[in-house]
Amino acid sequence: MATSSPSSLISHTLHSSLCSNSRQYKSSSPQHALSFPTTTTSLILSSIGHKSLCPSPLRYNNKVGVCGINPKRLVGRVKASKDEEGTNKNIAVLNKDHLAVSLAKYVADLSNQFIHNRKCFTLVLSAHSVKKLVEPPYINSVEWSKWHIFWVDERVVPKTHVDSNYKLAYDRFLSKVPIPAGNINTIDDSLPADVYETTLRRLVSSNVIASSSSSNNNNNNNGLPKFDLILLDMGPDGEVGSLFPGHPALNDNKHWITFLNNAPDPPRHRITMTLPLINACSNLAMVVTGAGKANAVHSAVMGKGKLSDEKLPVQLVKPLQGEMKWFLDKGAASKLYNY
Numbered sequence: 001m002a003t004s005s006p007s008s009l010i011s012h013t014l015h016s017s018l019c020s021n022s023r024q025y026k027s028s029s030p031q032h033a034l035s036f037p038t039t040t041t042s043l044i045l046s047s048i049g050h051k052s053l054c055p056s057p058l059r060y061n062n063k064v065g066v067c068g069i070n071p072k073r074l075v076g077r078v079k080a081s082k083d084e085e086g087t088n089k090n091i092a093v094l095n096k097d098h099l100a101v102s103l104a105k106y107v108a109d110l111s112n113q114f115i116h117n118r119k120c121f122t123l124v125l126s127a128h129s130v131k132k133l134v135e136p137p138y139i140n141s142v143e144w145s146k147w148h149i150f151w152v153d154e155r156v157v158p159k160t161h162v163d164s165n166y167k168l169a170y171d172r173f174l175s176k177v178p179i180p181a182g183n184i185n186t187i188d189d190s191l192p193a194d195v196y197e198t199t200l201r202r203l204v205s206s207n208v209i210a211s212s213s214s215s216n217n218n219n220n221n222n223g224l225p226k227f228d229l230i231l232l233d234m235g236p237d238g239e240v241g242s243l244f245p246g247h248p249a250l251n252d253n254k255h256w257i258t259f260l261n262n263a264p265d266p267p268r269h270r271i272t273m274t275l276p277l278i279n280a281c282s283n284l285a286m287v288v289t290g291a292g293k294a295n296a297v298h299s300a301v302m303g304k305g306k307l308s309d310e311k312l313p314v315q316l317v318k319p320l321q322g323e324m325k326w327f328l329d330k331g332a333a334s335k336l337y338n339y
C-alpha cells in the first residue's frame with residue numbers, strides 16, 4: 001500500500017509495532033442505543049440487548065422506527081437540538097460498533113458523490129473515524145486513488161513519535177489503503193505553519209481542493225479552501241484540532257494555519273487549522289465518544305459555554321456554507337437525555 005511514509009520507513013514501522021498501543025482511543029464501553037436526526041426534536045431510542053438493529057442512524061417522526069422499534073422504548077429525549085439561529089442539529093447516537101459502520105458509510109457515500117462531481121475527494125482526517133473503511137466492502141469499492149488527505153492539526157514531534165497525529169493515521173488507516181503517496185499532505189512539524197498554508201493555496205489553485213465563495217468571508221478569507229469533508233474529534237474541554245478554550249489561536253481570523261508554542265495540553269508545540277478554514281468546509285462530522293466528553297457535548301448542543309462570554313472551541317465550529325453532523329456514542333450523549 002502506497003502512503004507518504006516517514007523518511008525512515010523501517011524504523012517507523014518498527015516503532016509502530018512497539019508503541020501502537022500507547023495512544024489508545026478513549027471510548028466508552030459498548031453502547032446499545034440508536035438515534036437519529038429529526039426535523040424538530042431529536043430522540044434517542046434504546047435498544048439495550050438488541051444488537052441486531054440497523055447499523056445506520058434511524059429517522060424517527062413520532063412513528064415506529066424503520067427497524068420496527070417501538071417508540072415506547074425511548075430512553076430519553078435530547079433536551080435541545082437547535083443552535084442559536086434555531087437550526088436543528090443533525091445528531092446521531094449509536095453504539096460503538098454501529099458508530100464505526102455508520103461513519104464508514106457516511107464517508108464512502110460522500111467520497112462517491114464528490115468523486116462523481118469533482119473527480120477527487122479531499123478529506124481532513126481523524127484516524128479514529130475511518131477504521132471500518134479498511135474492511136470490505138469499502139476497502140475494495142472506494143476509489144482510493146482519488147483521495148487527498150489532510151490534517152486539522154499536528155503536534156510538533158517526529159513523525160515516528162507516539163504523539164504524532166500523522167503516525168496515528170498511518171498506523172490505523174493510511175498503511176492499509178492504497179492512497180497515492182503524493183496525495184497525502186502531512187503537516188511538516190519541522191517547518192513554519194505557513195508552509196502548510198502554501199501547500200493548501202497550491203492545491204486550491206490547481207482545483208484539487210475546492211474554494212469557498214467569498215460572500216461570507218472577510219478580505220483575509222476570500223477563496224478559502226473548501227474541504228469536501230472534515231472529520232473532527234473533540235477533547236474533554238471542547239477543544240478541536242489544537243484550538244483550546246481561551247487560547248488566542250481560537251481567535252486567529254487572519255491565517256488558515258497557525259502555530260502554538262504554549263498549548264495547554266502536551267505536546268506544547270502544535271500546528272493547527274484555524275476556525276475560518278474549518279468553517280469553510282462542505283461537510284463536517286463531529287465524532288465524539290466517551291462519557292468524559294458528555295459535558296462539552298452538552299454545552300455545544302445546548303449552546304451554553306462554561307462562562308456566559310466564553311465559548312468552547314467546539315461551539316464555534318459552524319460550517320458557513322456546509323453541513324455539520326454529530327456522531328455520538330451513548331456516553332458522549334449522556335447529558336443530552338431527559339430521564
Ligand SMILES: O=C1O[C@H](COP(=O)(O)O)[C@@H](O)[C@H](O)[C@H]1O
Pocket residue numbers: 026152153154155165232233234235236239240241242
Ligand atoms: O490533541 C489532540 O486532541 C484532540 C482531541 O483528541 P481525543 O483523542 O481526545 O479525541 C484531537 O482532535 C487533536 O487532533 C489532537 O491533536
